[in-house]
Amino acid sequence: MTGRLFxxxxxxxxxxxxxxxxxxxxxxxxxxxTGTLAAIIDGAxxxxxxxxxxxxxGLPLLITAVGVVISFRAGYFNIGAQGQxxxxxxxxxxxxxxxxxxxxxxxxxxxxxxxxxxxxxWALWPALLRVKAGADEVITxxxxxxxxxxxxxxxxxxPLKDPSGSGQQASSRPVDAAWxxxxxxxxxxxxxxLAGLVVMLGWWLVNRTSFGILSGLAGRNPVxxxxxxxKVQRIAVSAFVLSGALAGLAGSVELLGPNGRLASxxxxxxxxxxxxxxxVAGMSIVAAGFIALFFGALTSSGLWLPIMTxxxxxxxxxxxxxxALFITAKAGALRALLTWFRR
Amino acid sequence: MNRxxxxxEAGASAPALTAEAVTVRYGDVTALGEVSARFEPGRxxxxxxxxGAGKTTFARVAAGLVQPAExxxxxxxxxxxxxxxxxxxxxxxxxxHQSFALPPSFTVAEVLQFVGPRPGLFTRQGIERYWQAWLxxxxxxxxxxARIRDLPIEMQQSAEIARAMVSDARLLILDEPTAVLxxxxxxxxxxxxxxxxxxxxxxxxxxxxIREVLAIAxxxxxLRGGRLVAGPLEARDLTAESLAELIIGExxxxxxxxxxxxxxxAGAQQHDEHSRPDTPPALVLRAVSTSPHSGGKGLNDVNLSxxxxxxxxxxxxxxxxxxxxxxxxAGLDPLTSGEISLADxxxxxxxxxxxxxxxxxxxxxERNVEGLSLSSPLWENWSAAQLVGGALLAPVSPRxxxxxxxxxxxxxxxxxxxAGQPAGSLSGGNAxxxxxxxxxxxxxKLILAAQPTRGLDIGATMAVWKALREARNDGxxxxxxxxxxxxxxxxxxxxxxxxxxxxxxEFTAPWDIQAVGRAMTAAGRQSAQEARS
Numbered sequence: 001m002t003g004r005l006f007x008x009x010x011x012x013x014x015x016x017x018x019x020x021x022x023x024x025x026x027x028x029x030x031x032x033x034t035g036t037l038a039a040i041i042d043g044a045x046x047x048x049x050x051x052x053x054x055x056x057x058g059l060p061l062l063i064t065a066v067g068v069v070i071s072f073r074a075g076y077f078n079i080g081a082q083g084q085x086x087x088x089x090x091x092x093x094x095x096x097x098x099x100x101x102x103x104x105x106x107x108x109x110x111x112x113x114x115x116x117x118x119x120x121x122w123a124l125w126p127a128l129l130r131v132k133a134g135a136d137e138v139i140t141x142x143x144x145x146x147x148x149x150x151x152x153x154x155x156x157x158x159p160l161k162d163p164s165g166s167g168q169q170a171s172s173r174p175v176d177a178a179w180x181x182x183x184x185x186x187x188x189x190x191x192x193x194l195a196g197l198v199v200m201l202g203w204w205l206v207n208r209t210s211f212g213i214l215s216g217l218a219g220r221n222p223v224x225x226x227x228x229x230x231k232v233q234r235i236a237v238s239a240f241v242l243s244g245a246l247a248g249l250a251g252s253v254e255l256l257g258p259n260g261r262l263a264s265x266x267x268x269x270x271x272x273x274x275x276x277x278x279x280v281a282g283m284s285i286v287a288a289g290f291i292a293l294f295f296g297a298l299t300s301s302g303l304w305l306p307i308m309t310x311x312x313x314x315x316x317x318x319x320x321x322x323x324a325l326f327i328t329a330k331a332g333a334l335r336a337l338l339t340w341f342r343r
Numbered sequence: 344m345n346r347x348x349x350x351x352e353a354g355a356s357a358p359a360l361t362a363e364a365v366t367v368r369y370g371d372v373t374a375l376g377e378v379s380a381r382f383e384p385g386r387x388x389x390x391x392x393x394x395g396a397g398k399t400t401f402a403r404v405a406a407g408l409v410q411p412a413e414x415x416x417x418x419x420x421x422x423x424x425x426x427x428x429x430x431x432x433x434x435x436x437x438x439x440h441q442s443f444a445l446p447p448s449f450t451v452a453e454v455l456q457f458v459g460p461r462p463g464l465f466t467r468q469g470i471e472r473y474w475q476a477w478l479x480x481x482x483x484x485x486x487x488x489a490r491i492r493d494l495p496i497e498m499q500q501s502a503e504i505a506r507a508m509v510s511d512a513r514l515l516i517l518d519e520p521t522a523v524l525x526x527x528x529x530x531x532x533x534x535x536x537x538x539x540x541x542x543x544x545x546x547x548x549x550x551x552x553i554r555e556v557l558a559i560a561x562x563x564x565x566l567r568g569g570r571l572v573a574g575p576l577e578a579r580d581l582t583a584e585s586l587a588e589l590i591i592g593e594x595x596x597x598x599x600x601x602x603x604x605x606x607x608x609a610g611a612q613q614h615d616e617h618s619r620p621d622t623p624p625a626l627v628l629r630a631v632s633t634s635p636h637s638g639g640k641g642l643n644d645v646n647l648s649x650x651x652x653x654x655x656x657x658x659x660x661x662x663x664x665x666x667x668x669x670x671x672x673a674g675l676d677p678l679t680s681g682e683i684s685l686a687d688x689x690x691x692x693x694x695x696x697x698x699x700x701x702x703x704x705x706x707x708x709e710r711n712v713e714g715l716s717l718s719s720p721l722w723e724n725w726s727a728a729q730l731v732g733g734a735l736l737a738p739v740s741p742r743x744x745x746x747x748x749x750x751x752x753x754x755x756x757x758x759x760x761x762a763g764q765p766a767g768s769l770s771g772g773n774a775x776x777x778x779x780x781x782x783x784x785x786x787x788k789l790i791l792a793a794q795p796t797r798g799l800d801i802g803a804t805m806a807v808w809k810a811l812r813e814a815r816n817d818g819x820x821x822x823x824x825x826x827x828x829x830x831x832x833x834x835x836x837x838x839x840x841x842x843x844x845x846x847x848x849e850f851t852a853p854w855d856i857q858a859v860g861r862a863m864t865a866a867g868r869q870s871a872q873e874a875r876s
Contacts (some may be wrong), residue, residue, distance in 0.1 A: 013551075028549070047352065048664070049726070085751040129445065151716060190551075205736075207741065208732065208738055208739060208741070209736055209738055209739060210730040210733055210735055210737045210738075210739055211735040211736060211742075212564060212739075213723055213727070213730060213739060213744075214727065214730055214731070215728060216719065216736070217716045217719050217723055217724070217727055218716075219716070220716045220718045221712070221715075221716035221718075221719070222720050223709075223713050224712065224714065224715060224716045224724075224727070225716070225727060225731075226675065226713075227673070227675070227695075227696030227707050227713040227714070227733075228695075228727040228728055228731050229674075229694065229699050229728075229731040230696070230730075231694070231695040231696070231731075232536050234735065235735065238735060326497065
């Protein structure tokens, strides 16, 4: 039992440590350390409607993060979640444009599937470059992020441009109100069910299928799996495509849900936060679910911070990154202490 | 030169190496426990013991690579703090490792120039002339202009020895120098070592074969399980039998004659007849060629047939196509021409999964890289073989897999506490048994066993040999690749010698050690000459 509990306690301890350290850093730039910490926690968990906000930010992150976990477990450092997320949103927006006028029960699933296909395609080409030509997926997926961001600028100011739009930010025409799967500032049962399905399917895939065990082995030692006769290339491409499809799904959820339209440069940190979640979760799908909700809470608190404390909302990015840093570096001293404590 | 001379004068009376209660621990493992010994200068000292006895650790302590947890080391009377190569080198110690580390693209002269004391500008011809004269003085038979990568293994070793001698080493330590050599190459190495002794160099050889120790050493020191058993003893007072007792210790009584002879390298000649001429071939290679690997040679027109119930050994100096042979049979290297049949089915292009279905099993060369995923749980390592044939989305029950794995581990006497523990937490012998439990099931028709006993202690080695014999008796064909001729002589029904990617000769018992040795080196010298010209 302690074997399972230990990583949970450890992760919790690192999160607390990161929060404390970050508030000390904020204190160093002249803010009240306890005040900021309190404001972050208050903004995350104790505002009216806090749960709705946590789910609004946490669930799309969760969907993307589950995909990232799947590719990381297989040993592929797909850091293109952001680009795959954008491609998902773009493809879903095109689908919405083409299906204009059709009923919601046709259009919504079609848009979600289009999003998954878009994200999957945006993961497929780095996967093929990796297995056929040995191109490092870190480089290709990162370049894919830039291309996807420019593609988003292009479609929102070109093919999908909202002619009535006059703001500084180019955006597409809003999706049909009947197709929206949530309000602008909250979550909804549809998104909760989708996220639940993603976690369940992800968990099943990782823990109860041949793919899960072989990809876990391949992630740690691809040579060994090759000598066992597994088709490592097929495992690699599957893992890439799955993770891209889930990021694309998150993109279409954001489009049909809270965003309601495609805006140039929207949610620029989504994919990277999902990568941090996957790192913190340490290859576990269930853990990724919880961490995603926690990071979602911090993100929603980030919107609150500038009003309450004068901290920019980017401060939340610092906290996210510090948590991931602590977890991945497994800060030696604390780890030793915890190990000692476990005895 | 003058300074060196003084050095020698000062150290003349002191022992070349003195170890006082040296203890080395790696984590919880005590690699060396309170080893004390004195080695006289100007002699050839052998350090002998089984794998895992602590020989290499001892050599590394003397060379300053490892700092002992307790105890002290002195070289020619000069105490070393330990763990500092520069200091040990300053005192006159050089270690030649088991695996070589010279830059492949350098010429011998460039290597020596790089590590040597001559600073300043130079020309290629200049350094080649200078170092050729120096090499000729050492009698190593090296060509200063040859590139390291073009040298055969034996000559690479000579280059390593030359590299060590540049710094005027007075104590030269060679770690398992014969492991990569053919019997003839070993003879030539010993001649060179004797010449070095003639020049006043103290040589310490880490060895594990009794025959070799008795051929070369002036004194013998035996380690077992990290402890000093005896030594340095005068070699002329020792016999193969008495050394065998020292090396193996109390377990000696439990070994049968053949295993014992193979373990101590006394050259087993006994042999039981097991071949079954009537059984169909488990493996047939017809004129198989593959393209060269990075740094290696591809297979060249290899014909080989293995029947069920037969162990065929592949002998040869390492790097002569053994790896390529195993990879080709496993389907991991594409054939450029030729045919492969497994259990009477053509498998020229079949993937490994299909070959496994046909009864192929592989015990790969690199246990910790190709055989196991060290950071993954034991049961996952074991299950991989069951899963690769099926669909990726096939549902699996971790609990059932875990139970079957545990059952297999118990049948193979794997010492483990939990099937969920990472494979890397097992000792080498236990890890190998995990691989055996996975690869040697009842469906095995052809087992590729590549260096299956390398780095294992006696108990584990015996377990592997027993398993191979049993699988043979159950009708499986076995291809055993080993660089240990004694192992091959002990266990094989036939031995095929590989040189430069070709199967050049085939032998059956009774073995003619000299003829096998000649076959291993014959073409090797040819290619060395080609490289030089």
